[in-house]
Each structure stands twice: as structure tokens, then as C-alpha cells.
Amino acid sequence: MLPNALSRTKTDRLTIILYFLLVIGGLLMIHAVERPPDGYELDYAGMLGTLFGKQLVWFLISIAAWFGINLLIDRSVWVIGAYPIYAGTVLLLLLVLIFGKEINNARSWFSLFGFTFQPSELAKFGTCLAMAAYLSQWSEKMDRPGSILNGVALWAIPAALIILQPDPGSALVFSSFLLVMYREGLPRLLLIFGGFSALMFILGILQPPAILAGGLLMLLIFIMSFFVPRKQWLWIGGAAATAAAAIFLLSQGVGWPVLAGLLAIFIASASYHLLRKNRTVVTVAGIALVWGVLIATLANFTFNNVLMEHQQNRINAWLRPEGMNERGELYNVIQAKLAIAAGGLTGKGRYGGTMTRYDYVPEQETDFIFTAIGEAYGFMGSFTVIMLFLFLLWRLSIIAERQKLTFARAYAYGVVGIILIHVLVNIGMTMGLMPVIGIPLPFLSKGGSSLLSFTIMIAVLLKLDRHRETV
Structure with a gap:
């Protein structure tokens, strides 16, 4: 046996x-x-x-x-x-x-x-x-x-x-x-938080932190509009119109005024939710904004000022292959x-x-x-x-x-x-x-x-x- x-x-x-x-x-x-x-x-x-x-x-x-x-x-x-x-x-x-x-x-x-x-x-x-x-x-x-x-x-x-x-x-x-x-x-929220951090790190390499901050503000304003108890469709429509206007102005080269305006709208929306005692939405949105911008800024700084050229080229071959040398980092x-x-x-x-x-x-x-x-x-x-x-x-x-x-x-x-x-x-x-x-x-x-x-x-x-x- x-x-x-x-x-x-x-x-x-x-x-x-x-x-x-x-x-x-x-x-x-x-x-x-x-x-x-x-x-x-x-x-x-x-x-x-x-x-x-x-x-x-x-x-x-x-x-x-x-x-x-x-x-x-x-x-x-x-x-x-x-x-x-x-x-x-x-x-x-x-x-x-x-x-x-x-x-x-x-x-x-x-x-x-x-x-x-x-x-x-x-x-x-x-x-x-x-x-x-x-x-x-x-x-x-x-x-x-x-x-x-x-x-x-x-x-x-x-x-x-x-x-x-x-x-x-x-x-x-x-x-x-x-x-x-x-x-x-x-907790699932921490896993989502980790994925969000990784995404912002990658985006921070691709785009300047100011651009990402504007995009994150638009996204958070839009998400927060879904938690309004009354006339929700008006808030959602307003958030979508705000995002469309911001994107148009950014395409025309209007930068910091748009960012300041989006921040003001975000603060106003957060204040409304606080008055409605919806603190969870404001807390999550606030942490996402601060942490996302911080991670994006860190990634951008690290990529441009810390990494050596061959390391930058390897990342560019993955994220920005256009214009890379086909006999260099793209060869493999x-x-x-x-x-x-x-x-x-x-x-x-x-x-x-x-x-x-x-x-x-x-x-x-x-x-x-x-x-x-x-x-x-x-x-x-x-x-x-x-x-x-x-x-x-x-x-x-x-x-x-x-x-x-x-x-x-x-x-x-x-x-x-x-x-x-x-x-x-x-x-x-x-x-x-x-x-x-x-x-x-x-x-x-x-x-x-x-x-x-x-x-x-x-x-x-x-x-x-x-x-x-x-x-």
C-alpha cells in the first residue's frame, strides 16, 4: 500500500x-x-x-x-x-x-x-x-x-x-x-486605490501634471454630479457641458485660467455635498485629486530628471513608440x-x-x-x-x-x-x-x-x- x-x-x-x-x-x-x-x-x-x-x-x-x-x-x-x-x-x-x-x-x-x-x-x-x-x-x-x-x-x-x-x-x-x-x-477600495495610483503614474510620464490635474478635475466633477439627490440630470448635464467647454479652451491654448475655473467648480460642488452631509463623496474625491496630482508630478519629475537616457528610451518604446529609432530601443x-x-x-x-x-x-x-x-x-x-x-x-x-x-x-x-x-x-x-x-x-x-x-x-x-x- x-x-x-x-x-x-x-x-x-x-x-x-x-x-x-x-x-x-x-x-x-x-x-x-x-x-x-x-x-x-x-x-x-x-x-x-x-x-x-x-x-x-x-x-x-x-x-x-x-x-x-x-x-x-x-x-x-x-x-x-x-x-x-x-x-x-x-x-x-x-x-x-x-x-x-x-x-x-x-x-x-x-x-x-x-x-x-x-x-x-x-x-x-x-x-x-x-x-x-x-x-x-x-x-x-x-x-x-x-x-x-x-x-x-x-x-x-x-x-x-x-x-x-x-x-x-x-x-x-x-x-x-x-x-x-x-x-x-x-479592502477592495485599497485595491482600486492602487490601480488608480499606477494609472496616474503612467499618465504622469505621458502628460504634464497641469493637464492631468485638469482632466482629473473634470472627471471628479462629473462623478460627483451622480450623487446629487435632486435634479440629478441637470447636474450631470452641467458637468458634461463644463468638461466640453474646458476641453475646447485647452485646445485653444487657454491653460491656467481653465484650471483655476475647474478648481473653483470642484470646490463649489464639494461644498454643496458637505452641506448635504455627503462627506464620503467629498473625502474620496479630495484624496483622489491630491494623491493623483502628487503621483503624476512625481512620475513626471522622476522620468525627466532621475532616469538615465536608455531607461527613458525603454519606457518611450512602450508608451510613445512613434518616432523612436527602429534599430534602437524598438528593435527587440x-x-x-x-x-x-x-x-x-x-x-x-x-x-x-x-x-x-x-x-x-x-x-x-x-x-x-x-x-x-x-x-x-x-x-x-x-x-x-x-x-x-x-x-x-x-x-x-x-x-x-x-x-x-x-x-x-x-x-x-x-x-x-x-x-x-x-x-x-x-x-x-x-x-x-x-x-x-x-x-x-x-x-x-x-x-x-x-x-x-x-x-x-x-x-x-x-x-x-x-x-x-x-x-
């Missing part, structure tokens, strides 16, 4: 199948991307020195780690050891800043015996455990300011250390833990789009892609692996990969919701959030929908530390899931 750790009745086979489909697909694509146009002239020993060979070794290490987690490590280790593991990964992030190897202007790797390891990947796993441990404490509720700040600090600390490397792409992934916090009680995105388009409906075959075989797309074995899939297997192949990821996220969400313990549920949603951000950003940047910030496509991109980290995350989750009936 099989021991409980290997009980087939509790093992989520679909997740394991999806994992192996994605990993094996990644190995095949790395082999295709690296393969010379005339084929390999190496023996099996020589193949181990190639990118494919090294990824295969990391795959075997990952499988060994999977079996070790399932056979040798009790599930309680992850609960009890959550904070020590997290502290260990934070320590590695500190050490890599001092002793790490610099690659592509980022000190993010340890190098040993020809292999490199990126501790930021392991930090994602450590932070998953720490967030799960924190959120499972009975005294911590995500509707309290102190609890929210402590929860944010847990993932903000490793994110800040990763930014110092600098590796802003990997740091961005840690914002996915907001999903976990929301599932465990973070243009080549990626051409490679995906070249695949057509069914693709050119694994070794038939011109863009892939002759290295037209930079970093196509890592950040731009999706372009190789698009050229090799066309729309059908790209669609299949996206569906595999959607099925995996759907399955992991089901696993999360069926957990009886908060620790297991919070950990599962941490894994879901990390994979979701990776997939959205990586595939998005190959299509020009996201900035090129350099994060891998889970299980598919070359990168041993990434593959090992994601494998450990999945293995620990399935280990916890097999004991979900134990309370």
Missing part, C-alpha cells in the same frame, strides 16, 4: 501533466533556438555544454527537488520554517549585491562551476511562504492599517533589494502578492512581432523559422521564447501555450479554494499571482503591450534558477494539497 505522501487519490494529476507539458515544450524550444542552421555537430557529452544541455541538467535537478519535497520533507516543515526560509532568501539577496556576478549591467547572479543561480527567483518562493505564514495568524486581519503595512513590508523588502541589483522586472513580480492580500480580506519588439507574424496559422516547424534560426530576435531563448514558439508553431502553437497557462492558473485556483487551512490557501494564491504576472508581462512585452523589462516565461524560458524555483513552488503546493483534509 502506498504511503500517504504518495496517495494517488489526493495527488492533483492535472497540475502535474500541465507542468510537464510546459517544461518539455520549453526544452524543445530551447533546443530549436540554439540549434545552428546546419544542425549540431556535437556528441552527447558536448551537448551538456550547450544551453539545452544546461537546462536539461537543471530540469533533472528540479525533478530531484520535487521528489525530495514529496518523499523526505514533511509538510509541517514549510509551515514552521516559513519565516526562516524567507530570511534566508533575503540574506541571499543581500549577499548577491556584494559577491554576485554582473551580467547585462545587473548584479543578480551567483556563479559556480559554470552554472549561474539567481537568488531573486528563490526569493519569490520564500516570500510566498512568509506571506502564507503571516496571513494565517489568527490575529492578523487585512482590514487593519497595521496588518496591511506589515503584509506589504514582507514583499516590499525583497522587491527593494532586487531593484538595487538593478532588476526592476523581477521586483515588479512581487506586487502580485496584493492578490493574496485581497483574497484574505484586503519589432523583431518579436515579425517573428510571431511569420509563423502564420500553423507555423514553419520547429527548425524552419528564419527569425529563430538566424538570431534576428535578441534573447529569444529567455525573455523572448514566446516569439520562437509563434514562428515555429504559428497562431495554433501560441494559442495552445496560452491555454496551457490558463488551465494551469485555473487548476491552481481550484486547489487554493479547496484548502481548509489559511496557510495553504494563501500560499496557493501566492503561486497563482507570481505565475500570472510572469505570463502577462512576458507575453505582453513580445507584442509591445508591456515594457521590455526582462522576466522569463515560466517553465519555458531558459534559466535554471527560474525552473527550479517554479518547480519547488508547485511541488510544495501539491504537497500541502495532499494533506488538505488534515486540520
Whole structure:
């Protein structure tokens, strides 16, 4: 009889199948991307020195780690050891800043015996455990300011250390833990507030703060008109007419007088609501105005006065591609789009892609692996990969919701959030929908530390899931 750790009745086979489909697909694509146009002239020993060979070794290490987690490590280790593991990964992030190897202007790797390891990947796993441990404490509720700040600090600390490397792409992934916090009680208003802040930051790069302040005033005046108890249609019509007049005057070059007029109307509208004792509307509108203008001003100042030219160009390639140098910051995105388009409906075959075989797309074995899939297997192949990821996220969400313990549920949603951000950003940047910030496509991109980290995350989750009936 099989021991409980290997009980087939509790093992989520679909997740394991999806994992192996994605990993094996990644190995095949790395082999295709690296393969010379005339084929390999190496023996099996020589193949181990190639990118494919090294990824295969990391795959075997990952499988060994999977079996070790399932056979040798009790599930309680992850609960009890959550904070020590997290502290260990934070320590590695500190050490890599001092002793790490610099690659592509980022000190993010340890190098040993020809292999490199990126501790930021392991930090994602450590932070998953720490967030799960924190959120499972009975005294911590995500509707309290102190609890929210402590929860944010847990993932903000490793994110800040990763930014110092600098590796802003990997740091961005840690914002996915907001999903976990929301599932465990973070107020929806705070999530909306975070989205509003991100939107104003992006708009602050695109437009001067004064223009954004005018647009925000018009929007808030219009929204506040819906909360008038009587003759609401007159207020809504008046707000719309005010916005139309302001837009016309701004188009004619009338700036500050329009802004002053909009501010006066906003104050008058807020005063009316205060007289009606509708303080909530005024408070929310006032905070939105002050905070939105502040964030937009900060973003504009940072972009124009703090960021270096190549960093500005990378952001401009995403937000303002018109007029950018097609052989400069736009080159990667243009080549990626051409490679995906070249695949057509069914693709050119694994070794038939011109863009892939002759290295037209930079970093196509890592950040731009999706372009190789698009050229090799066309729309059908790209669609299949996206569906595999959607099925995996759907399955992991089901696993999360069926957990009886908060620790297991919070950990599962941490894994879901990390994979979701990776997939959205990586595939998005190959299509020009996201900035090129350099994060891998889970299980598919070359990168041993990434593959090992994601494998450990999945293995620990399935280990916890097999004991979900134990309370």
C-alpha cells in the first residue's frame, strides 16, 4: 500500500501533466533556438555544454527537488520554517549585491562551476511562504492599517533589494502578492486605490501634471454630479457641458485660467455635498485629486530628471513608440512581432523559422521564447501555450479554494499571482503591450534558477494539497 505522501487519490494529476507539458515544450524550444542552421555537430557529452544541455541538467535537478519535497520533507516543515526560509532568501539577496556576478549591467547572479543561480527567483518562493505564514495568524486581519503595512513590508523588502541589483522586472513580480492580500480580506477600495495610483503614474510620464490635474478635475466633477439627490440630470448635464467647454479652451491654448475655473467648480460642488452631509463623496474625491496630482508630478519629475537616457528610451518604446529609432530601443519588439507574424496559422516547424534560426530576435531563448514558439508553431502553437497557462492558473485556483487551512490557501494564491504576472508581462512585452523589462516565461524560458524555483513552488503546493483534509 502506498504511503500517504504518495496517495494517488489526493495527488492533483492535472497540475502535474500541465507542468510537464510546459517544461518539455520549453526544452524543445530551447533546443530549436540554439540549434545552428546546419544542425549540431556535437556528441552527447558536448551537448551538456550547450544551453539545452544546461537546462536539461537543471530540469533533472528540479525533478530531484520535487521528489525530495514529496518523499523526505514533511509538510509541517514549510509551515514552521516559513519565516526562516524567507530570511534566508533575503540574506541571499543581500549577499548577491556584494559577491554576485554582473551580467547585462545587473548584479543578480551567483556563479559556480559554470552554472549561474539567481537568488531573486528563490526569493519569490520564500516570500510566498512568509506571506502564507503571516496571513494565517489568527490575529492578523487585512482590514487593519497595521496588518496591511506589515503584509506589504514582507514583499516590499525583497522587491527593494532586487531593484538595487538593478532588476526592476523581477521586483515588479512581487506586487502580485496584493492578490493574496485581497483574497484574505484586503479592502477592495485599497485595491482600486492602487490601480488608480499606477494609472496616474503612467499618465504622469505621458502628460504634464497641469493637464492631468485638469482632466482629473473634470472627471471628479462629473462623478460627483451622480450623487446629487435632486435634479440629478441637470447636474450631470452641467458637468458634461463644463468638461466640453474646458476641453475646447485647452485646445485653444487657454491653460491656467481653465484650471483655476475647474478648481473653483470642484470646490463649489464639494461644498454643496458637505452641506448635504455627503462627506464620503467629498473625502474620496479630495484624496483622489491630491494623491493623483502628487503621483503624476512625481512620475513626471522622476522620468525627466532621475532616469538615465536608455531607461527613458525603454519606457518611450512602450508608451510613445512613434518616432523612436527602429534599430534602437524598438528593435527587440519589432523583431518579436515579425517573428510571431511569420509563423502564420500553423507555423514553419520547429527548425524552419528564419527569425529563430538566424538570431534576428535578441534573447529569444529567455525573455523572448514566446516569439520562437509563434514562428515555429504559428497562431495554433501560441494559442495552445496560452491555454496551457490558463488551465494551469485555473487548476491552481481550484486547489487554493479547496484548502481548509489559511496557510495553504494563501500560499496557493501566492503561486497563482507570481505565475500570472510572469505570463502577462512576458507575453505582453513580445507584442509591445508591456515594457521590455526582462522576466522569463515560466517553465519555458531558459534559466535554471527560474525552473527550479517554479518547480519547488508547485511541488510544495501539491504537497500541502495532499494533506488538505488534515486540520
